[in-house]
Amino acid sequence: MASVEKVFEALASAHRRRILAYLSKTDMTAGEIGERFAGIMSQPAISKHLSVLEHAGVVWRQKRGMNVHYGLNEDALSGTLVHFLAEVCPVGRPLKRESAAAARRKRVALGEPEAEVPETARLARKKS
Amino acid sequence: MASVEKVFEALASAHRRRILAYLSKTDMTAGEIGERFAGIMSQPAISKHLSVLEHAGVVWRQKRGMNVHYGLNEDALSGTLVHFLAEVCPVGRPLKRESAAAARRKRVALGEPEAEVPETARLARKKS
DNA sequence: TGCCTAATTAACTTTGGAGTTATATCGTTA
DNA sequence: TAACGATATAACTCCAAAGTTAATTAGGCA
Numbered sequence: 001m002a003s004v005e006k007v008f009e010a011l012a013s014a015h016r017r018r019i020l021a022y023l024s025k026t027d028m029t030a031g032e033i034g035e036r037f038a039g040i041m042s043q044p045a046i047s048k049h050l051s052v053l054e055h056a057g058v059v060w061r062q063k064r065g066m067n068v069h070y071g072l073n074e075d076a077l078s079g080t081l082v083h084f085l086a087e088v089c090p091v092g093r094p095l096k097r098e099s100a101a102a103a104r105r106k107r108v109a110l111g112e113p114e115a116e117v118p119e120t121a122r123l124a125r126k127k128s
Numbered sequence: 129m130a131s132v133e134k135v136f137e138a139l140a141s142a143h144r145r146r147i148l149a150y151l152s153k154t155d156m157t158a159g160e161i162g163e164r165f166a167g168i169m170s171q172p173a174i175s176k177h178l179s180v181l182e183h184a185g186v187v188w189r190q191k192r193g194m195n196v197h198y199g200l201n202e203d204a205l206s207g208t209l210v211h212f213l214a215e216v217c218p219v220g221r222p223l224k225r226e227s228a229a230a231a232r233r234k235r236v237a238l239g240e241p242e243a244e245v246p247e248t249a250r251l252a253r254k255k256s
Numbered sequence: 257t258g259c260c261t262a263a264t265t266a267a268c269t270t271t272g273g274a275g276t277t278a279t280a281t282c283g284t285t286a
Numbered sequence: 287t288a289a290c291g292a293t294a295t296a297a298c299t300c301c302a303a304a305g306t307t308a309a310t311t312a313g314g315c316a
Contacts, residue, residue, distance in 0.1 A: 008142075024218060044307085048264090048304075065262095074218070081212070143274090169276095171292090
């Protein structure tokens, strides 16, 4: 599974996103995190979430004595999301080419000029 | 379920991210999308994915005659992700990271070997 | 060594997402 | 109105994620 896949899978869980938020100001031990979410989920559950986050690369993990410290890995997180936004989709480059070709075909079929249509104009036209 | 929840759930599926990519340059009918992914998934499956994407607000939907058109809703998509980054990553950092990510993307576009996610900082810093 | 604490792994159950085929809905057209 | 083409919904099956408790590993210390 590619890294981007893992990141989005990791972010798919609200519990994991809360853990990330909890790590946003400082790194913490698994125990401290478990304490914060006591009553919401068991400690093994948190351990598994942390494992998912680590394997996705959005947190780092460091054993120090008896404790295990976890911390946010901002580079991987914002890097992946910004990259995704720029590309709209990680594996999307070939698809984007197809999409562009389809757009061209449509414009020709409608008799529009060849010039690129500014995306902003198209987007501004539409309401969600 | 809050909007952010829905967006991340929508993005959790690789198939849905591919659909988003396919919509990145122009809007299309459900049929056109279904054609593109024929053999990968059935038409009802695509219909369900489109429904998920629409309810998350990342695509718009418009019925025109017999067809149903879908299109990317970039504002909702980037808005949610940027908001999430701002919330999780310490203040001030995201924009700097963005700029760094843009620089990396440019290098990749110029033919540098594929470095999917910039993990260099993390890997250099941490290793247990 | 033997015990205590921290964290992970094992083994299991439950739930929901994703896919399938079949059917219904809705607009168009003969 | 009947028939057709484009999408959506129904009614399932299947599998993997997420949770639980119990057992295991590993560090620190008497």
